[in-house]
Structures are given as C-alpha cells and as structure tokens.
Amino acid sequence: MPVTTPHPLHVEVASAHSFPSTQRYQQLSYRIGDFFGQADFHIIPLTRYDLILGAGWFASLGAVTVDLQLQTLTFSHDGTQHIFSSIDSRQDYQLISGKQFIRSLPKAHCAAILSVQPVQPIADAPPLPQVWYNNVPHTRLVADKGGQNWIAIAKDKFKFPGGGTQFAHGADQYLDQMSQMLPDLKFGTHVRVALDIGCGVASWGAYLLARGVLTLSIAPKDVHENQIQFALERGIPAMIAVLATHRLLYPSQAFDLIHCSRCRIEWTRDDGVLLLEVDRVLKAGGYFAWAAQPVYKHEESNQRTWLDMEDLATRMCWKLVAKQGYIAIWQKPIDKSCYSNRLPGALPTLCDINEDPDSVWYVTLKACITLPRNNPDKFFWLDYPARLDNPPVRLQSLHIDAIASKNEVFEADRRYWIEIVQGYLRGLSLKIEDIRNVMDMRACYGGFAAALADQKVDWWVMNVVPISGINTLPIIYDRGLIGVAHDWCEPFDTYPRTYDLLHVHGLFTLEQDRCNIAHIILEMDRILRPGGWVLIRESMAMALSVEVLAKSVRWKTHLLDTENGPFGKDKLLSCQKVPWHGF
Numbered sequence: 001m002p003v004t005t006p007h008p009l010h011v012e013v014a015s016a017h018s019f020p021s022t023q024r025y026q027q028l029s030y031r032i033g034d035f036f037g038q039a040d041f042h043i044i045p046l047t048r049y050d051l052i053l054g055a056g057w058f059a060s061l062g063a064v065t066v067d068l069q070l071q072t073l074t075f076s077h078d079g080t081q082h083i084f085s086s087i088d089s090r091q092d093y094q095l096i097s098g099k100q101f102i103r104s105l106p107k108a109h110c111a112a113i114l115s116v117q118p119v120q121p122i123a124d125a126p127p128l129p130q131v132w133y134n135n136v137p138h139t140r141l142v143a144d145k146g147g148q149n150w151i152a153i154a155k156d157k158f159k160f161p162g163g164g165t166q167f168a169h170g171a172d173q174y175l176d177q178m179s180q181m182l183p184d185l186k187f188g189t190h191v192r193v194a195l196d197i198g199c200g201v202a203s204w205g206a207y208l209l210a211r212g213v214l215t216l217s218i219a220p221k222d223v224h225e226n227q228i229q230f231a232l233e234r235g236i237p238a239m240i241a242v243l244a245t246h247r248l249l250y251p252s253q254a255f256d257l258i259h260c261s262r263c264r265i266e267w268t269r270d271d272g273v274l275l276l277e278v279d280r281v282l283k284a285g286g287y288f289a290w291a292a293q294p295v296y297k298h299e300e301s302n303q304r305t306w307l308d309m310e311d312l313a314t315r316m317c318w319k320l321v322a323k324q325g326y327i328a329i330w331q332k333p334i335d336k337s338c339y340s341n342r343l344p345g346a347l348p349t350l351c352d353i354n355e356d357p358d359s360v361w362y363v364t365l366k367a368c369i370t371l372p373r374n375n376p377d378k379f380f381w382l383d384y385p386a387r388l389d390n391p392p393v394r395l396q397s398l399h400i401d402a403i404a405s406k407n408e409v410f411e412a413d414r415r416y417w418i419e420i421v422q423g424y425l426r427g428l429s430l431k432i433e434d435i436r437n438v439m440d441m442r443a444c445y446g447g448f449a450a451a452l453a454d455q456k457v458d459w460w461v462m463n464v465v466p467i468s469g470i471n472t473l474p475i476i477y478d479r480g481l482i483g484v485a486h487d488w489c490e491p492f493d494t495y496p497r498t499y500d501l502l503h504v505h506g507l508f509t510l511e512q513d514r515c516n517i518a519h520i521i522l523e524m525d526r527i528l529r530p531g532g533w534v535l536i537r538e539s540m541a542m543a544l545s546v547e548v549l550a551k552s553v554r555w556k557t558h559l560l561d562t563e564n565g566p567f568g569k570d571k572l573l574s575c576q577k578v579p580w581h582g583f
C-alpha cells in the first residue's frame with residue numbers, strides 16, 4: 001500500500017509540468033533487464049508513461065556512461081556491469097507531420113513498462129462490467145460526465161450506469177425507442193454492423209453488443225479524456241478516430257447503421273464534407289441516426305440547423321424514415337435511381353468514378369457523393385448470420401490470382417480457419433473467459449474472426465487489413481465483421497494495454513522489407529495487456545527471428561508445430577506477456 005507523505009514532493013517532468021505527489025510506495029522491488037533494485041516510487045498522474053525514472057534514481061546508480069549514438073546507458077553495480085539499451089539501436093527517430101498527429105499516437109521507442117498493480121480486467125461480459133480504477137486511473141470523465149450517467153467511481157472500480165449525454169436514462173431504453181420508431185432495424189439480424197461516431201465511453205455500443213450488433217465506437221483523444229480507453233477496458237469494440245480532414249479508415253459501404261448522439265460535429269459545414277464521409281462508409285439502404293438538439297429544440301438557431309441538415313440529406317438522396325422526440329433517422333438509397341435523376345450541376349456532385357472508394361490511407365476528404373464502383377441497380381445485404389458464411393458480392397471485384405473460382409477460394413479459407421481455430425481452442429491453454437478484445441493483425445477475409453463466431457466464442461475481433469496487401473476490408477464488413485486499414489510501419493490508434501490477444505498470420509513476412517519488425521513487436525507489446533497472448537503463424541525461419549525479439553520484450557515464448565505437423569511449412573509461435581511485477 002502507498003503511504004501518504006505530509007509534505008508533497010513537487011515532481012517536474014520533461015514537459016516542464018510540475019506535479020505535486022502526496023503518496024509513495026516505499027522500497028518497491030523492480031527489475032530492468034538483468035538489473036534488480038529497490039526504490040521509493042512517488043505517485044503522480046501520468047498519461048503517456050507508466051513510469052518515469054527520475055534524477056534521484058540515476059544518481060543512485062553511481063557513475064553512468066551514456067552513449068547517445070548507440071543509445072546505451074552503462075553502469076556497474078555490486079561488481080557487475082549493466083547495459084540498458086533501446087531495443088534496436090539502428091532505429092531512426094522521425095518527425096511526424098500534423099496530419100499524422102490527428103490519427104496517431106507517438107511511436108513506442110522503448111519497452112520499459114512497469115505496472116504497480118495487476119491489470120487482469122474484470123471478466124463479466126458487457127454491457128455492465130466494472131473496471132479496475134488502477135487500470136485506467138483517470139477521474140476527469142467522472143467529474144465532467146458523472147451527471148449524465150456516463151461513469152461513476154465506486155471504491156477501487158469504475159462503473160458504467162449506461163447513460164449518455166442524450167440518453168441519461170440509459171442506452172437500453174434509448175435502443176428500445178429506436179426499434180419502436182423503426183422496426184426495420186431488426187438489431188442483430190438486419191442491422192449487424194454499426195458505427196458510433198463520438199461514442200463517449202461507448203455505452204450505446206455496449207448495449208447493442210448484447211443485442212447481437214457489432215458496433216465500432218470511435219472518438220478522438222480530446223477533452224473527453226480516455227473515453228476509448230474506458231470503452232476497451234469494458235471489453236467493447238472501440239478505437240481512436242476523428243472525423244476531420246481525412247477519410248475514416250473503413251471501406252465504403254461498410255456499416256448498416258451509423259449513429260451520432262450529440263457528437264459535436266457540424267454536419268453541414270464545408271458543403272457537407274463530413275456527412276458525405278458518413279455516406280461513403282454507410283451501406284446502400286443503411287441508416288443514419290442523429291440525436292441532437294436541432295432535432296427537437298425550437299429556438300431559431302436549432303431550427304436553422306435542422307433545416308440545413310434536412311436540405312443536405314435530401315440533396316444526398318437520403319430519405320427521412322423516422323423522427324421522434326430527439327432522434328431522427330435517415331436511410332441511404334437502396335438503388336441508383338435518385339442519383340441518376342439529379343439535375344445537372346446539383347450539389348454535392350458525384351465523386352470521380354475513377355477514384356477508389358475503398359482507398360483510405362491518408363486520403364483527404366472531398367465534398368462529393370461516393371458511388372460504389374460496381375453500381376448495381378439494387379443494393380441489398382443478407383441478414384446475419386447468413387452473411388457470415390456466404391461469399392459476398394464484392395468478393396468478385398477483388399484482384400486475386402487463383403486457380404479456383406473466388407467462391408471456392410473463399411469457402412476453402414472459411415473451412416481452413418475453422419480447423420485452425422478448433423486447434424487453438426483445444427491445444428492452447430487460453431482461458432476463454434479471460435479474453436475479450438482480440439486483434440487479427442493481418443485478417444485477409446476475416447476467416448479467423450468468422451471461425452470464432454462459428455465456434456460460439458464470445459470474443460470480438462478487430463480485423464486489421466495492412467495497406468501493403470490486397471484490400472479485403474469490404475469483404476470483412478460484408479460478412480458482418482468489423483475491421484480497419486492500417487500500415488504496420490506506424491502505431492495503431494489505440495491506448496496501451498487494450499488488447500487481450502493478438503493474432504498474426506504472415507504479417508512479418510509481408511512487412512519485413514517495408515517496416516522495422518522490431519518496431520512492430522514494440523507496438524504489439526504496447527497495446528497488449530500484461531498476461532495477454534500473441535499467436536504468430538510464420539515460416540520456421542521468420543518464427544525463429546521473431547522469437548528473439550519476443551524474448552527481448554520479455555514475452556514467454558513456445559515454438560509449436562501447427563496442425564500440419566513437424567514437416568509443415570509454418571510454425572506457431574505462442575507468446576504470453578508475463579506481468580513484470582510478477583517476478
């Protein structure tokens with residue numbers, strides 16, 4: 001237990017901020033590399049680092065040699081020489097552009113992470129679980145949003161009463177209202193994949209998960225501090241994202257339902273460029289639900305906003321299908337007749353047909369209507385779960401080289417992953433109830449996630465499709481799964497310690513000539529919670545190289561044969577991030 005100090009210690013950190021510290025742990029044991037020590041740890045609120053080693057600690061080492069070129073720090077203790085080094089001393093430090101800053105967290109350069117408390121999340125399934133205070137020790141949202149029932153603190157835990165700015169009485173009741181307003185929504189069957197823009201702590205998504213809808217909840221890192229970190233700690237699909245100047249990292253025609261409740265976005269500004277981005281990622285025939293003051297308040301400014309919104313939505317060919325209380329719901333057309341019947345010069349214009357609607361990496365937004373590449377007369381999607389296992393229409397437009405038909409390749413992939421996942425569940429000592437947040441770092445058709453659903457395993461999967469390969473993300477969404485485009489040479493838009501299991505199939509082979517593999521391992525270590533698992537399927541040679549790096553970040557590793565036996569081409573490297581405080 002920490003002790004309270006009568007006189008606060010003022011700790012000045014590199015940013016020149018000074019924090020008063022009134023509590024400290026006395027003589028805590030720690031280990032860095034092969035160096036063991038004991039020291040007092042003062043508690044201050046840190047957001048980016050778990051631990052700062054201060055000037056006093058350095059002084060306790062005695063004479064220290066710092067080599068800035070090799071990035072090493074050398075000292076002697078009890079007659080033994082110790083060298084601390086960054087994981088890869090050949091790395092390049094890069095300046096990042098303002099554009100990158102919108103999306104990205106800084107690159108993890110060093111692996112020094114110590115957690116003072118155990119961080120095994122509480123295992124209850126959403127929507128109601130509580131989370132440990134020590135896992136996300138930030139009380140700003142309690143102070144700012146407690147009155148709206150977003151979050152409350154109860155001793156050593158945070159609780160989520162299910163409220164939001166526009167639904168203080170709870171997301172469940174709010175969802176009942178939406179279903180009653182528009183029975184066609186049919187949560188869990190017709191509407192299976194949703195996007196919540198400006199999600200707060202993601203209670204809307206949490207209650208939809210319980211109704212069989214996979215909702216991706218997004219919000220930026222803004223004054224609503226740590227909201228995505230809370231969402232992920234609750235076990236709800238979420239990531240850091242902002243609707244601003246660039247395309248969201250999701251393909252066109254991805255979501256069946258998109259929601260914004262008081263998300264603070266001015267939809268009609270700049271010729272509707274942000275609503276047009278919503279239109280791009282919304283499925284034809286899909287719904288946009290808006291809960292905000294202009295829907296129900298009658299003051300002049302609100303009325304004006306409502307009329308502007310109605311006008312823009314109509315010009316985009318959307319139809320207002322329900323409006324009740326503070327919620328309005330529009331539907332995007334299910335056929336192309338409205339687009340074809342627009343008058344010449346009508347605004348917004350249609351986007352250039354040669355632009356790829358699914359290309360998203362650093363693509364600047366444009367105020368035009370994105371039509372799907374193959375613009376059929378009528379759009380439709382299958383209800384869930386039928387859409388999970390049936391080859392999606394968009395499969396046919398993928399450029400893949402194969403001797404079999406695309407449908408046959410898809411079916412073979414589906415069966416292949418079911419067999420593999422059955423093997424994982426049988427053969428590895430994974431505790432199903434300890435895992436919720438899973439990432440497939442190179443997801444292809446989403447076969448791994450689909451197989452988990454097939455095996456009725458209650459984890460959700462963030463299917464990541466690297467931008468260096470074929471863009472299969474549309475297929476993943478068409479199957480009723482969620483995912484995101486990403487360049488693994490850059491950090492992923494999430495908080496530290498937010499995933500329980502990372503699945504990696506052939507990623508290192510794919511990226512070895514583009515990215516620094518050590519950086520990918522460090523990024524994986526950052527986003528993996530202590531105790532979490534990494535499953536890496538690679539060739540024997542690559543698995544052995546990766547094992548060296550995995551050991552250097554202190555994961556416990558096992559190199560295993562796959563279901564193809566000892567002569568199989570691939571090996572499975574199973575790793576666990578063992579908590580460092582557990583020594």
Ligand SMILES: C[S@@+](CC[C@H](N)C(=O)[O-])C[C@H]1O[C@@H](n2cnc3c(N)ncnc32)[C@H](O)[C@@H]1O
Pocket residue numbers: 163164165166167197198199200201218219220222224227241242243244260261262263264265
């Ligand atoms: C008032 S809160 C509402 C939260 C939640 N929807 C609710 O009803 O409780 C506003 C939310 O919008 C998010 N937000 C603001 N501007 C945004 C933008 N440009 N893109 C995405 N999210 C945004 C904020 O981070 C926050 O999550």
